[in-house]
Structures are given as structure tokens and as C-alpha cells.
Amino acid sequence: MVYMSGNLKDNPSFEKIFSELNCIACNKKTLEIMQRISNIPYFGEIFETITLCKSCGFKNSTILCLEQKEPIYIEFKIEEEKDLEARVIKSQNCIVEIPELGIKIEPCTANEGYVANVESVLFRIKETLFGIKNKKSQEIIKKIDDCTDGKLSLTLIFQDKSGLSDILSPKTIRKILNTKKN
Numbered sequence: 001m002v003y004m005s006g007n008l009k010d011n012p013s014f015e016k017i018f019s020e021l022n023c024i025a026c027n028k029k030t031l032e033i034m035q036r037i038s039n040i041p042y043f044g045e046i047f048e049t050i051t052l053c054k055s056c057g058f059k060n061s062t063i064l065c066l067e068q069k070e071p072i073y074i075e076f077k078i079e080e081e082k083d084l085e086a087r088v089i090k091s092q093n094c095i096v097e098i099p100e101l102g103i104k105i106e107p108c109t110a111n112e113g114y115v116a117n118v119e120s121v122l123f124r125i126k127e128t129l130f131g132i133k134n135k136k137s138q139e140i141i142k143k144i145d146d147c148t149d150g151k152l153s154l155t156l157i158f159q160d161k162s163g164l165s166d167i168l169s170p171k172t173i174r175k176i177l178n179t180k181k182n
């Protein structure tokens with residue numbers, strides 16, 4: 001079995017909890033759901049779920065953080081190619097902001113936590129914009145492409161009241177967030 005996400009493929013300890021479900025993408029009965037609880041140093045326990053279709057390759061992975069920490073503000077400047085590889089842990093409570101693009105994604109019920117890298121955070125934003133056919137969204141997509149091509153720097157800002165999100169890089173700026181001011 002091949003996972004699309006490079007971040008999860010080296011973890012064999014997922015437990016299959018459902019199989020032969022109807023796939024929401026291709027409608028064949030080949031969808032599987034796997035879960036595990038793992039312990040990430042510093043973050044504590046996280047509950048990971050992978051949904052995978054063996055026919056069409058549909059895949060979704062989410063994480064739910066089981067612990068709470070102090071509210072945190074995280075700032076990471078995407079300046080060069082290797083910054084795109086930095087590992088990202090985004091909890092379900094995290095607000096994602098890219099000021100250069102005028103983008104702010106607030107947590108809502110559909111806002112899932114995930115473990116990924118910076119590049120796939122940008123890709124997820126791009127994916128959301130593909131459906132919106134206006135000038136503004138086209139401009140944002142262009143800027144994201146410029147950033148992944150190394151032509152434009154962008155700032156990724158996370159605000160997480162549960163304090164569990166992080167961008168794992170020596171250049172990440174982390175501050176305790178004063179939630180009373182927000």
C-alpha cells in the first residue's frame with residue numbers, strides 16, 4: 001500500500017478500523033479508514049486518521065490533538081526551497097494566515113488538523129482557490145506558485161489557542177499568545 005503523503009508512510013502502526021466503505025470520490029467499495037494514537041515529542045498525544053481508497057487513490061489524513069497547551073503564535077518566513085520541506089503540525093484549532101496574500105483561515109467544524117509540510121499547506125490553500133474563478137483568487141494562486149518557485153517570500157502565521165500547532169524549523173518564531181486581546 002502506498003500513501004500519498006510522505007510524512008506518514010514510514011509509520012506502520014496504523015490500525016485498520018473500517019474497510020470496504022463506499023468511496024466518496026469514486027463510489028467503489030474500496031475505501032479504508034485507519035487510525036492510530038501516537039506520541040509526538042513536545043506535542044503529546046495525537047490521534048491520526050487516514051482515509052484511503054484503493055481504487056482511485058483518494059486520500060485524506062487528519063489529526064486531532066488530545067492535549068492542550070498555552071495559546072501560541074507562530075511565524076515562519078518561506079524564503080527558499082528548503083523552507084517548503086519544513087514539517088508542519090496544524091491542530092484543529094489553528095488559524096492560518098498569510099498576510100502577503102491577504103488570507104486568513106479561521107477554524108471551523110470543517111477545519112481539520114493535519115501533519116504535513118509547508119509546501120502542502122500552500123497546496124491546500126491553492127486547492128481551495130481553484131474552485132473560485134475570479135481575479136483575486138487567480139492572483140493568489142500565482143503568488144503561491146511564485147513562492148514555491150522561489151521567486152517570492154511569504155509569511156506563514158499560525159495562531160492556535162490549544163498551543164499544539166508548530167512549524168519545525170530553527171527559524172520559526174514562537175510567542176505565547178495573549179487570548180484576552182483577541
Ligand SMILES: [Zn+2]
Nearest residue numbers: 023026053056
Ligand atoms: Zn475511490
